[in-house]
Amino acid sequence: MTREQAKALIGERFSSAQVDGDAPTSAEATASRPIVVTLPVDQWTAFAQFAKTTLGCRFFSFSSAVDWKEQGLEVVARIDNLDDGVGVMMKARLGPGVSACPSLVPVFRGAEWMERECYDMFGIQFEGHPDLRRMLLSDDWQGHPLLKSYAVDTPHPPYR
Amino acid sequence: MEIKPPVPQIPAPIWRNIKDLQEWEQTHQRRPEGDKHSQLFESVTEGIHSFPGGFVVTTVADAFLNWARKSSVWPVTFGLACCAIEMMATFASRFDVERLGMVPWASPRHSDLMVVSGTVTIKMAPMLERIYDQMPDPKWAVSMGSCANSGGPFRHGYHVVKGVDRVIPVDVYVPGCPPPPESLLNGLLLLQDQIAHFRKTGRRALPNPKVD
């Protein structure tokens, strides 16, 4: 499974996905650059399942989110095929005001903790997550810190 | 036309940290009065001390008790973050702390000293307070590292307590990020000097305005 084969398979199965849409932004050697796939949100879990079974990407590296202010949130995940050295970086824009996304937990067990952290930091509700609660902050914390609308030095009496 | 040379001006001092100092004055924990000995003990020692010649007894007893206390301070292993690694290095073979009588002990109920090494976060602060409360009197606290002193490099983070002295009263502050074991040993020796100055009623030495 080379990078080109993987790209071809993705292209024929997910026609609405943008594969390597932006100009290559990393200076890594071409062979080890990840395939950046920008998807619509409803194909999130389906693409992950496809990558795991067909492309052989069984290693779940991480999943996170980015807050693009007016354009809304974007979820990012990276999965790798360790044997062939092919990496896939999945991205999906949620759109302004939307904070719901299908969960990757049915496909990869490692997504459990990563998605809990995304919920904690961004407030994204993952549908299908077995146990969505706060991970790093206490359960009664108000607000989601990594959103751009949250100030870094928010006071929290009596400790700060 | 005469051009006058510029007169050198001594610039006015810029007080940069006055706001932080005021914040510290308002928020740091102070030790409660009379936290060392019971009323009965204090009245007995007052009686002995006021007896003519009684001061010999109290000062000798004082010196002996304070020597015993300072030579056997048992720290509770309360390592939170990076400073914990340096604290472990201090307790280990090269910068041995056991020669000072300090045996690191896991249970707070049997220890005298809490070395808060690492960043105190808002989630951890109640646990820290609980461990400190479980320690029996007399107890001391050493704030190790800049995170425990004042929040350190993470001071502006939303989840970081601006110094452990907002949670517990602190006796010695050891600066550094992380303080190398030599600094921590210096701080522990300063603590031993403080313990040696426990006065006869068990009240701690008042801060010396020239030094503190």
Add this chain to the structure above:
Amino acid sequence: MLDTAKTSKVEFDYSGGERLTMNMGPQHPSAHGVFRAILTLEGETIVGVDAVIGYLHRCHEKLSETLTYAQYPSIASKTDYVAAMTSELAYVMAAEQIGKIEVPKRAQYLRVIMAELQRVASHLLWLGTWCMDMGGALGGGATVFLYCIRERELILDLFESLVGARLLYGFYQVGGTRYDIPDGWAQKCRETINLIDARIGEYESLLEDNPFFLARAQGVGVISRELAEDVGIAGPLLRGSGVNFDLRRAAPYSSYEDFTFNVPVETGGDCFARYRVRMVEFRESIAIVRQALDRLPDGAISSRPGLKSVAQIRIPKGEAYARVEGPRGEVGCYLIADGSAKPYRMKWRGASFSNLAVLPHIIPGHKIADVVAIMGSVDPVFGEVDR
């Protein structure tokens, strides 16, 4: 006279089905840091683990949006504070990838030397604390701990003569490294690693001839290959479960392709397999340091020397995910730059965060005493977990 009618009766149920919830709290003697595990026990066997983390959440990702590329590498060390060089390397490499900044060959070799020395130091601390956890601080576990700390201090002396700091350094900057090695450092380094090489053999024989150690490490905490890949654990945990994946081989960074070294892989998946992987990694890291010292090229140590102000480095728009093979696994930094002196978003892929995620899957079924052995072999560092 005791009024038996009024004394309450306490019923004990020893049918074996009752479960006890026990808290292995954020402060416990096994020296790994602030981790809380709420264990559900049936007798002495654990049936459920709820891992509560976040007691060291220091807002790295939010703070990085307020600090410039020149200021942040020193803060980056505080994620994986036992192997601080690797965390800094991930951040700096991500910035260099976006900005397409070349790193001179000498700087790359210096980075390799420091990364491998850091790996040796981190594994020494791992071995010491793991054996101390299994043996008890006063009950003989401190033997290996004190020996390993003695060796680790020698390496930290090397770092101190190079950077000035023992544990947390600001050695890297975008474009290369900040300091060059002083005279006599290479000779001192060779002597140190020769000494450590000899002593590793002693510790191996000390431990592997000990039936208690073998009983506590073999067969405990087995991670299957499928679980390992699914959860996303990396490093010695992955290689101990039979997956031959090392970033230094698969996606070489910073001139790792110039060095010859073996990647140890064990198929056992238990604590003993991970122990064997790390012991072989010691020797391989020492071999890499020797090769790098022999072939260290001359030249500049940074392509952007002379950093005068904190906002001097501006990275153009783009994003990159740089990964580094740290002692605990894949440490990654996903950086989105927007053309200014500060990043737009930075995500740490902490190796220990993913490694810890495997605990709720492997601990149930073991006894309480095995939790300590498993946690030690997973080797978490909570700066990386909580960031």
